[in-house]
Amino acid sequence: MPSFSEILSKPTVFADRNVLSPHYVPETLPFREKEIERIMVWLSPALKNERPRNIFIYGKTGTGKTCSVKHVLSKLSQHKSSAFSCYINCRMYNSRYRVIQKITKDLLPSLDSMGFGLAMLYEKMMHSVDFGDAQAGAESGGQAGKRLIVVLDEVDMVKDLDDLLYTLTRCNDELKRGSVSLIGISNKLSFKDQLGQRSKSSLCENEMVFAPYTANQLQSIIAQRAQIGFKPGVVEESAINLAAAITGQDVGDARYALKLLMKAGEIADEKGLSKITDKEVDEARRSVDRDVVFEAISTLPDHQQLVLLAVANLALDKGKNTRLAEAGEEDAQLLISGEVYEEYSKMCRRYRKPRRSARWYREYLNDLEMLGLITTIESGAGMRGRTRLIRIGYPASDVKKIVEKNFQIIESP
DNA sequence: CCTCCACAGGAAGCGCAGGAGT
DNA sequence: ACTCCTGCGCTTCCTGTGGAGG
Numbered sequence: 001m002p003s004f005s006e007i008l009s010k011p012t013v014f015a016d017r018n019v020l021s022p023h024y025v026p027e028t029l030p031f032r033e034k035e036i037e038r039i040m041v042w043l044s045p046a047l048k049n050e051r052p053r054n055i056f057i058y059g060k061t062g063t064g065k066t067c068s069v070k071h072v073l074s075k076l077s078q079h080k081s082s083a084f085s086c087y088i089n090c091r092m093y094n095s096r097y098r099v100i101q102k103i104t105k106d107l108l109p110s111l112d113s114m115g116f117g118l119a120m121l122y123e124k125m126m127h128s129v130d131f132g133d134a135q136a137g138a139e140s141g142g143q144a145g146k147r148l149i150v151v152l153d154e155v156d157m158v159k160d161l162d163d164l165l166y167t168l169t170r171c172n173d174e175l176k177r178g179s180v181s182l183i184g185i186s187n188k189l190s191f192k193d194q195l196g197q198r199s200k201s202s203l204c205e206n207e208m209v210f211a212p213y214t215a216n217q218l219q220s221i222i223a224q225r226a227q228i229g230f231k232p233g234v235v236e237e238s239a240i241n242l243a244a245a246i247t248g249q250d251v252g253d254a255r256y257a258l259k260l261l262m263k264a265g266e267i268a269d270e271k272g273l274s275k276i277t278d279k280e281v282d283e284a285r286r287s288v289d290r291d292v293v294f295e296a297i298s299t300l301p302d303h304q305q306l307v308l309l310a311v312a313n314l315a316l317d318k319g320k321n322t323r324l325a326e327a328g329e330e331d332a333q334l335l336i337s338g339e340v341y342e343e344y345s346k347m348c349r350r351y352r353k354p355r356r357s358a359r360w361y362r363e364y365l366n367d368l369e370m371l372g373l374i375t376t377i378e379s380g381a382g383m384r385g386r387t388r389l390i391r392i393g394y395p396a397s398d399v400k401k402i403v404e405k406n407f408q409i410i411e412s413p
Numbered sequence: 414c415c416t417c418c419a420c421a422g423g424a425a426g427c428g429c430a431g432g433a434g435t
Numbered sequence: 436a437c438t439c440c441t442g443c444g445c446t447t448c449c450t451g452t453g454g455a456g457g
Binding site: 159356357359360363378379380381382383384385386 | 442444445446447448451452453454455456
Binding site: 384 | 417418419420421422432433
């Protein structure tokens with residue numbers, strides 16, 4: 001029976017695991033100096049007790065948007081001023097009410113904001129911005145009015161976004177001394193189009209795009225983190241290069257690169273190694289990819305999982321048949337939409353689920369394709385009629401295992 | 414050529430849960 | 436606490452679409 005102290009005293013390659021976590025904000029953000037400076041310039045009016053303009057930031061995941069903004073905010077808070085920032089992750093606070101509630105809570109921590117209506121929260125928020133609260137008012141020598149900067153991260157997750165933006169921008173008409181500024185962050189580039197005209201013009205006073213990191217940039221970012229995160233000399237240079245190369249292959253997502261490093265470190269610890277080499281990084285990549293697929297599949301709605309299971313089943317069957325027939329045809333893996341729907345219907349019966357209509361099944365196929373779990377092509381010549389040919393995106397046996405595991409819990413014999 | 418097949422995907426509408434308004 | 440409204444997941448119905456077969 002191991003004790004905690006035994007486990008803790010095990011040798012490790014890590015010096016500080018936090019550094020590899022995606023939430024860590026490093027002292028310096030390489031390759032984002034320009035962006036950070038622009039944000040600082042845009043926010044600087046707050047220090048002169050003027051209203052900064054609203055900012056909208058796009059960029060794919062892991063391009064350092066959130067990190068850069070947090071970095072600027074922490075610098076801002078070091079200055080003594082009427083500026084007050086409030087960071088909100090809209091994945092959690094995904095409606096106007098919740099966002100306003102969160103802002104009010106941040107402004108007035110003593111207040112138990114549960115159970116107030118929207119109007120009441122709004123009043124309290126406005127009052128706090130306009131007059132400042134007791135301590136702040138005393139500190140700044142009676143000069144009241146806050147320069148509130150609200151950061152809306154993953155802003156596209158908010159359901160009634162137009163209402164929220166309208167509410168927050170209209171604040172400024174009513175405020176005498178303070179002001180409210182917004183920083184919107186989104187990873188959907190197309191997101192701006194689905195915004196109302198007036199919210200668009202208000203939110204996008206200043207815009208900025210964060211480009212993905214290149215492989216070279218990733219390499220130096222990883223190297224920087226590895227130096228702080230691991231004990232000296234643990235990570236081989238070629239391992240860092242490999243991690244950067246793997247990550248740079250699709251999109252320069254720094255988070256993925258860090259995940260790789262973290263996992264590679266864990267693998268090294270598990271094996272009791274004192275060095276991280278290409279081998280560990282490569283293993284980490286497989287492991288991370290497996291985790292991603294597992295996560296993607298098990299969080300899928302039931303019927304999408306059943307459709308996926310149907311695809312996996314047929315892919316396995318077909319693989320078996322063609323192997324018996326000694327036919328190494330490429331299109332052996334291609335399944336016809338209609339057959340998959342029949343198999344899906346069988347799966348529904350097996351797991352006692354009412355079957356969805358064929359129309360909706362097609363939508364499921366589209367969703368699964370979006371997630372990259374399957375790929376589909378239009379049937380060309382040689383096929384009867386017009387249909388889609390489906391290919392599974394990951395090894396069918398793995399997919400089958402994951403889905404069946406998820407349904408074991410639900411299934412009753 | 415026309416018809417039929419086997420689908421794709423748009424439009425309309427339905428029932429429901431949960432939030433807003435009163 | 437009550438209704439009203441609205442978004443969401445879904446079904447039904449319908450109109451393409453492109454090759455196979457007569």
